[in-house]
Amino acid sequence: MDLLPTEEQSEIVSTVRTQLKRDFDLHTLAQSADFSDTAISPELWQRCAELGWFGLGLEETFGGVGYTVVEEALLFAELGAHATPGPFLSTVLATRLAATSGLTDLAARLLAGETHAALAEPDGDADAVIGNSVTGRFRITDLAGADVVLFLSGDGAALVDAATVAANSEPSIDVQVPLSAASVEATALCSSEGSELFDRASVLLASELAGIATATAEQSTEYAKDREQFGTPIGAFQAVKHRCADMAVRAEAATCAARYASLAVANGQPDAAFWTHAARTIAGDAAITNAQTNVQNHGGIGFTWEHTAHRFVTRAQVRSRTAGNRFSHLDELLEQSVPD
Amino acid sequence: MNLDLTAEEQAFRAEARDWLRSNLPTEPRPPEGQEMREFDLNWQRTLFDGGWAGINWPAEFGGRGLSDIQQMIWYEEFAKADPPFTLANSCTFVGNMHGGPTLIVNGTDEQKSEYLPQILKGEKAWCQGFSEPGAGSDLAGLSTKAEIDGDCLVVTGQKTWTSYAHVADLQELLVRTDPDAPKHKGITWVVCDMRTPGIEIREIQTMSHVTDFCEVFYDEVRIPLANVVGGLNNGWRTAMSTLSFERGTGFMADQVELASTVERLIEQAKVRTGPDGKRSAISDDEIRRRLAVARAEVAALRAMTIAGISRTARSGAPGPEGSMIRLFHGELHQRVYQLALDIIGPEALRLTPVDGEGVWTGPYLQSFAYTIGGGTTDIQRNIVGERVLGLPRA
Numbered sequence: 153m154d155l156l157p158t159e160e161q162s163e164i165v166s167t168v169r170t171q172l173k174r175d176f177d178l179h180t181l182a183q184s185a186d187f188s189d190t191a192i193s194p195e196l197w198q199r200c201a202e203l204g205w206f207g208l209g210l211e212e213t214f215g216g217v218g219y220t221v222v223e224e225a226l227l228f229a230e231l232g233a234h235a236t237p238g239p240f241l242s243t244v245l246a247t248r249l250a251a252t253s254g255l256t257d258l259a260a261r262l263l264a265g266e267t268h269a270a271l272a273e274p275d276g277d278a279d280a281v282i283g284n285s286v287t288g289r290f291r292i293t294d295l296a297g298a299d300v301v302l303f304l305s306g307d308g309a310a311l312v313d314a315a316t317v318a319a320n321s322e323p324s325i326d327v328q329v330p331l332s333a334a335s336v337e338a339t340a341l342c343s344s345e346g347s348e349l350f351d352r353a354s355v356l357l358a359s360e361l362a363g364i365a366t367a368t369a370e371q372s373t374e375y376a377k378d379r380e381q382f383g384t385p386i387g388a389f390q391a392v393k394h395r396c397a398d399m400a401v402r403a404e405a406a407t408c409a410a411r412y413a414s415l416a417v418a419n420g421q422p423d424a425a426f427w428t429h430a431a432r433t434i435a436g437d438a439a440i441t442n443a444q445t446n447v448q449n450h451g452g453i454g455f456t457w458e459h460t461a462h463r464f465v466t467r468a469q470v471r472s473r474t475a476g477n478r479f480s481h482l483d484e485l486l487e488q489s490v491p492d
Numbered sequence: 493m494n495l496d497l498t499a500e501e502q503a504f505r506a507e508a509r510d511w512l513r514s515n516l517p518t519e520p521r522p523p524e525g526q527e528m529r530e531f532d533l534n535w536q537r538t539l540f541d542g543g544w545a546g547i548n549w550p551a552e553f554g555g556r557g558l559s560d561i562q563q564m565i566w567y568e569e570f571a572k573a574d575p576p577f578t579l580a581n582s583c584t585f586v587g588n589m590h591g592g593p594t595l596i597v598n599g600t601d602e603q604k605s606e607y608l609p610q611i612l613k614g615e616k617a618w619c620q621g622f623s624e625p626g627a628g629s630d631l632a633g634l635s636t637k638a639e640i641d642g643d644c645l646v647v648t649g650q651k652t653w654t655s656y657a658h659v660a661d662l663q664e665l666l667v668r669t670d671p672d673a674p675k676h677k678g679i680t681w682v683v684c685d686m687r688t689p690g691i692e693i694r695e696i697q698t699m700s701h702v703t704d705f706c707e708v709f710y711d712e713v714r715i716p717l718a719n720v721v722g723g724l725n726n727g728w729r730t731a732m733s734t735l736s737f738e739r740g741t742g743f744m745a746d747q748v749e750l751a752s753t754v755e756r757l758i759e760q761a762k763v764r765t766g767p768d769g770k771r772s773a774i775s776d777d778e779i780r781r782r783l784a785v786a787r788a789e790v791a792a793l794r795a796m797t798i799a800g801i802s803r804t805a806r807s808g809a810p811g812p813e814g815s816m817i818r819l820f821h822g823e824l825h826q827r828v829y830q831l832a833l834d835i836i837g838p839e840a841l842r843l844t845p846v847d848g849e850g851v852w853t854g855p856y857l858q859s860f861a862y863t864i865g866g867g868t869t870d871i872q873r874n875i876v877g878e879r880v881l882g883l884p885r886a
Contacts, residue, residue: 153501153561154494155799156806161493222493373881387883390874396883397876401816408795409788415495430791433784482784486774490755 155411157226164208164219165226171203172234178460181237181328191237191294191328194265201265206243214251215263221352225359225414229407232363232439232471235463237328239294241356241474242271245349246302249309253342258300258311270298270314273474274305275333282308283343292319292332293470300341304475306350310343312336326466351428353475355410355417358431360471362406365438368446368464369399375450395449399442406431406438423491425484432481436472443468497561504562508569511542520848521577524703529617529659532582536614545612546592548741553596553608560741560801567748577847579745581858583656583704587611587618589742591664594681594734598722607662607683619660621651621684621708622731628653629871631666632675632728636710638667638682640717645669645682647690647713653865657693657706660686664734665715670725679727681734683719690714700846700857735867741810743866747797747821751790754828758783761835773835782831789824796820812879819872822862829856 157165175196200206209224210216224244231240243262246269251259261267272290274280280288282303292301301317303310319334373396376387386392413431416424443464447454454461472478497505515538522528539545548563549555556562570579579585592611595604610616627634636649647667657663663684670678686693690713696705722730758774761783766773773779796817804810832852833840844851846858863869877883 153497153798154802154805155795156802157493373883376883385884387877387881388886390870390886393877393883394870394873396881397819397873400876400881401820404799404813404816405789405792405796405820408799409792411493412495412791412795412798415493419495421495427791430788433788434792479781482781482788485787486758486780486784 155408161223161226164223165230167203168205168227168230169234171199172230172236175199176234176236178235178463191239191330194297197238197268198265200238200240201263205240206247206265207263209244210248210251210263214248215256215260216247216251220418221355222411222414222418225356225410228356228359229363229366229410232360232365232467233367235328235364235367235460235467239269239271239298241353241360242269242294242302244356245269245271245304245309245353246300246311248352249302249311249342249344249349253311253344255311255342258341262300267300268294268298269311270295270301271474272301272303272312272317272334272336280305282310283345284310284340286310286312286336286338286340286343289335290333292317292334293324293329293474295319295332296321296330303336303340304350304353306347306476308343308345309349310340312338312340324470326463326470328463329467329470350475351417351425354428354432354481355414357471357475358406358410358413358428358435361432361435361439361468362403362410364464364468364471365399365403365406365435365442368439368442368461369396369403371461371464372396372399372442372446372449392449395445399445402438402442406435409434421491423488426488426491429481429485429488432476433478433485436468436478436481439464439468440472497565501559501562501565504558505565505569508544508566509573511544512569512573515542516573516575518576520845521581523845523847526659528704529583529656531577532584533614533617535577535582536584536588536612540613545614546588549592549608549612550596553604554612560744560804561798563741564744564748564797564801567745570745571749571752574849576849578749580743580749581847583617583619583659584611584614586620586656586660586664587616587662590620590734591618591662591683594664594730595721597733598681598730600721602718603683603721616661617656617659619654619657619663619686619706621654621657621663621665623653624650625652629868631731632679634666634668634679636665636667637671638669638680638715640669641714643717644714645680645717645720647684647710647715650707650709652696652707654706654708656704657686657708658695658704662686663708664721666727666731669727673725676728678725679731680724681721681727681730682715683721684713684715688713688715698858699860700854701843702846702858741801741804743818743821744797746825746862747793747817750821750825750828751794754783754786754790757828757832757835758787760832764835764837767834767837773837779831779835782834786824786828786831789820789827793817793821793824812875815867815872815875816880818866819869819876822869822872825862826859829859832856 204217207216212218247262272292275291277289316338319332321332324331409431413427416427546555551557638645638647665684669680690711692709761774766776844854846854
C-alpha cells in the first residue's frame with residue numbers, strides 16, 4: 153500500500169504543472185479569452201492534445217497513452233489546482249465512449265483535439281432519457297465550438313452530433329465554463345448503459361475538486377506569509393494561521409480520499425463505488441469550503457474580479473454539481489455495503 | 493500509488509483474524525483500580541505470548557519488526573473482532589506508544605534491555621508526567637525542578653492530567669534541570685519509579701466519570717541519574733520524538749476503531765426509532781446525511797493514515813504532518829459521538845461506562861479528551877500552521 157505518487161507519476165504531474173503554469177496562467181487567460189464563446193483557444197486545446205492529456209488513461213489499443221484512471225486523476229487534480237477551463241472531462245469521457253463503441257475515427261479526432269466535446273446532464277428533468285435516442289431537458293457546458301455533445305447520467309451515456317442540439321446560452325456562475333440549456337430530441341452516434349462513465353467522471357471530479365482545495369490552501373498560506381498588518385505577517389495571528397491549518401487538513405483529506413478512490417476504480421475493487429462517493433463528498437466540501445475561506449483570507453483584494461480567488465469559488469461550485477452533487481453522492485454512499 | 497497488500501501482509505491479516513477470534517477476552521474491562529490494571533496487563537501478556545506485542549517495534553528490541561501497514565492491519569482486525577474494550581483506554585498505552593518508542597530512539601543499551609521487554613510482556617505499566625498546572629499548552633514552561641545530588645536527581649514539583657499514575661510502575665517524566673537556560677534547553681526526560689518515596693498521587697474524577705486521571709506531587713524524590721534518557725538538559729528534543737510518535741502511529745488504533753464505530757452506529761440507526769417517534773432513525777434526512785458524512789470522513793481518515801504511513805516509510809520518521817491526522821481525527825471522533833446521542837434518542841439520557849458493548853453516552857463524555865489530550869487542537873493547528881505550512885510564529 154502506498155498513497156504517494158511513484159517517480160513516474162510525479163514526473164507526469166510535474167510536466168502537467170509546467171505546462172499549465174506556462175499556458176494557463178489565470179490572469180493571462182482572463183484578459184485574453186472571450187468567454188461568450190469557447191473557454192480556451194483552439195491552439196491551446198491542440199497543445200493539450202499533443203501532450204497526450206486526453207488519452208492519458210485510455211488503453212493503447214484505443215490509441216491512448218495507456219496509463220489508468222489513477223494517472224488521469226492526477227492530471228485532473230492539477231487542472232483543479234490551476235482552475236483550468238476547457239472541456240477536459242467531456243473530452244476524456246467522450247473519447248472513451250467513442251473508442252469502446254467502435255467509432256475509432258471520432259475517438260482519434262477527439263484525441264487529436266480536432267473535435268470538441270461538450271457535456272450535457274439532465275436539467276431537473278427526471279424523465280430525461282439517455283440511450284440510442286436522447287430526449288429531455290438538459291444543461292450543457294462548453295457547447296460553443298463543440299462538434300459533439302456527451303450526454304451523461306448515472307444510467308447511461310450517449311454521444312450526439314452538436315449540430316442536432318439547439319440550445320440557448322445562459323449566463324454562467326463560472327464565466328470560464330459557458331452554460332446553455334436545451335430541450336433535446338436526438339439520435340445518438342453511440343451510447344452505453346450503466347454507470348461506468350458516470351463513476352469515472354465522479355472520480356476525476358473528486359480529484360479536480362481536491363486540486364481546488366489544495367491550490368486555495370496554498371494561495372491563502374502564501375498570502376498569510378506576505379501580507380503584513382499591525383507590523384507582522386497576518387499568518388502569525390492564530391485566527392488566520394488556524395484557518396490556513398484547517399484548509400491544509402481539508403486539502404489533505406480530499407487528496408488522500410481521491411487518490412484512494414482512483415486506485416479502487418482502477419483495480420475494479422468491489423468497494424470502488426464506496427470510495428468514489430466518499431471521495432466526492434470529502435473533496436467537494438473541501439473545495440467549496442477552502443475556496444470560500446480563501447476569499448475571506450484575502451480581505452478586500454479577494455473580493456475583486458481581478459484577483460483569482462473567486463475563480464476557485466465558482467469552479468468548485470460548478471464541479472461539485474457535475475455528475476451528481478453532494479446530496480446524491482451522500483445518499484449513494486449510505487447504500488453501499490462496508491468494504492472488507 | 494497502489495492499494496496492494498503483499499502476500500505476507502495478506503497472510504498477516506488472516507493470521508491476526510484467526511488469533512483474535514480465539515484469544516480476545518469476552519468479559520468487560522473492569523472500570524477502575526487494580527482489577528483494571530490486571531486486565532490491561534493480562535491482555536498485553538496475552539498479546540506477547542501470541543506474538544502480537546510490538547508489531548512495528550524493531551526485532552532487536554523484542555518487537556516483530558513489521559511495517560506500519562501491518563500494524564494498521566492488526567488494529568483493523570482488532571476493531572472488526574468486536575472487542576469489549578478499546579485499545580487507547582489502557583494503562584499499557586504510554587509504555588507501548590510513548591515510553592517504549594522514545595527509549596528505542598534515545599535510550600542507552602542498558603535502558604533498552606531493562607525497560608522494553610517489561611513493556612512488551614505486560615510486566616510494567618507506564619504513565620506520562622508532562623503537563624503541570626502552570627504548563628499545559630506551553631509545555632516547555634514546566635517548572636518541576638530537579639537538582640543533581642551525587643548520582644541522583646532530586647525532584648520537587650507537581651504534574652497533572654496523568655492518566656493511570658495510580659496504577660503505574662514507571663513514568664516518563666519531564667523536569668527542569670537548568671533553571672537559567674532558555675526554557676526549551678533546561679529540560680530533562682527521565683524514567684521515574686512511581687514507588688519512590690516522596691511521590692503522592694491523587695485521583696481526579698473526569699467529566700466522563702473515569703477516575704484514572706491523576707495529579708502527582710513530588711517532594712524531594714530521588715531518581716538515579718542513570719534513568720536520564722537522551723542526555724541531561726536535552727529533554728525537549730527527547731520529548732518531541734515521543735510526541736511525533738504519538739502524532740504518527742500512536743493514535744492509529746483509535747482512528748481505525750472509529751470506522752467500526754460509524755458502521756455500528758449505522759446499524760443502530762436502522763433499528764432504533766427516529767426523532768419523529770415513528771420511523772427508524774435512518775429515515776430521518778438529517779441523521780441519514782450526517783451518517784453518510786461520517787462514513788465519508790472515516791474513509792478519508794483511513795486514506796490519510798495510509799498516506800501518513802507512506803510518507804514515514806519514505807522519510808524514515810514521522811513528521812509534523814501527523815498533526816493533520818490527529819486534528820482531523822480528534823474533531824471527527826467528537827462529531828461521531830454527538831451524532832450517536834441524536835440516534836439513540838431517549839437512551840441519550842442514560843449514563844453508560846466508557847468501555848464495553850453498546851455504550852454511547854460514556855464514550856460521548858470521554859470524547860472531549862480527544863481535542864485536548866496530546867496537545868489541544870489549538871496547539872495542533874499551530875503545529876500544522878508553523879511546521880507544515882511554514883507560517884511565522886506569533
